[in-house]
């Protein structure tokens with residue numbers, strides 16, 4: 001069985017196995033005509049359950065055949081132009097190559113003695129990103145597993161920097177369109193149940209700065225401590241970018257930590273035409289960037305950036321067995337000193353390969369194409385009497401809903417939209433997301449694939465309308 005260990009004696013097996021796996025994926029990708037087969041959990045589950053994990057196949061080809069049946073055939077494919085649901089991007093090939101290399105070498109980026117050049121590559125990419133964000137010469141950061149973890153670490157640093165003797169008095173302000181990881185982080189950090197103050201948005205779904213100013217003044221009057229404002233640069237539903245300069249002014253006035261959650265909008269750092277939308281990001285104390293959203297990287301790849309490297313000390317602990325204090329004194333570059341994780345993937349390699357093969361402009365152009373497509377999609381939906389669309393996109397999402405011609409009961413419209421989304425998913429013809437605006441049920445396109453065309457959007461709208469009409473036709477008595 002040692003022949004399965006990857007070492008100098010098994011490189012032929014390694015080559016053959018990985019090549020065989022690559023062939024299977026390539027074959028699936030070449031022939032997938034829909035983003036999903038529509039398989040149900042009830043159908044798939046018994047097949048997965050039937051596999052006896054204690055009886056190996058002892059054969060890579062057979063295991064890949066089995067995997068093809070259980071996973072590859074019915075996977076949800078983000079590369080497909082009609083996958084329009086969540087913040088998942090198609091991936092660029094240099095990054096996939098990076099992924100293959102990093103898992104085979106299997107560096108762990110916690111300490112220099114487990115990674116060597118990997119650490120230096122990660123550091124260069126952090127500097128590259130902080131440079132693009134304009135965070136200044138003292139900036140630093142670290143790769144993380146995703147936006148949720150980057151936001152958690154940002155708020156940990158903010159909590160430690162807040163000059164307060166009581167966590168019960170700490171408050172985090174975020175817009176109503178902000179990501180739920182802010183609430184999760186507050187809970188994880190042991191803040192009180194009222195710790196997150198939700199600020200209403202304007203009609204373009206951007207944080208209302210008058211409301212923010214009012215809340216900051218109220219907290220001040222009540223002796224509460226605004227430990228952080230989380231501005232979102234690309235909200236999950238609307239792609240709206242909070243007014244960063246005005247928010248930065250308010251944070252400066254109250255001495256509040258400004259965290260910019262640019263998990264989604266961070267891709268604009270590489271844009272040649274839309275970078276200005278992030279103006280003000282350079283005033284942040286910390287920034288979340290998810291390369292696995294708008295830099296076309298495979299999951300996972302994210303970073304937390306900070307304006308002042310010294311603030312990362314709040315994540316530092318020394319252990320004799322890993323990163324003794326003397327190593328820091330000797331300036332050994334141990335990334336674990338900056339991270340909440342210990343063993344950590346070399347995700348940075350994917351971005352490195354992407355920048356070295358394609359270059360930043362090419363990545364930014366891909367995201368720009370998705371944003372331009374969203375603008376076209378907005379015009380299409382706005383001109384279509386069957387639909388109502390909520391807001392003009394700053395990035396690449398469209399929140400809209402099917403509106404029947406004559407309907408008495410708005411909940412029937414909600415049900416028709418819910419039904420249309422489910423029916424579409426079950427058909428596998430397209431995958432779209434759903435969300436609520438106020439009390440009403442809406443649908444969402446998240447456009448991250450430059451291969452998606454305006455024709456795809458028009459065709460998916462027709463499919464949605466068809467399913468919704470069918471539902472209403474079959475349930476007319478409940479609609480009126």
Ligand SMILES: Cc1ncc(COP(=O)(O)O)c(C=O)c1O
Pocket residue numbers: 087145146147148149151178179181232234235236261263264290302
């Ligand atoms: C604005 C925003 N922040 C944070 C996150 C969390 O990122 P992740 O899913 O990588 O943890 C998301 C995910 O969609 C997001 O849209």
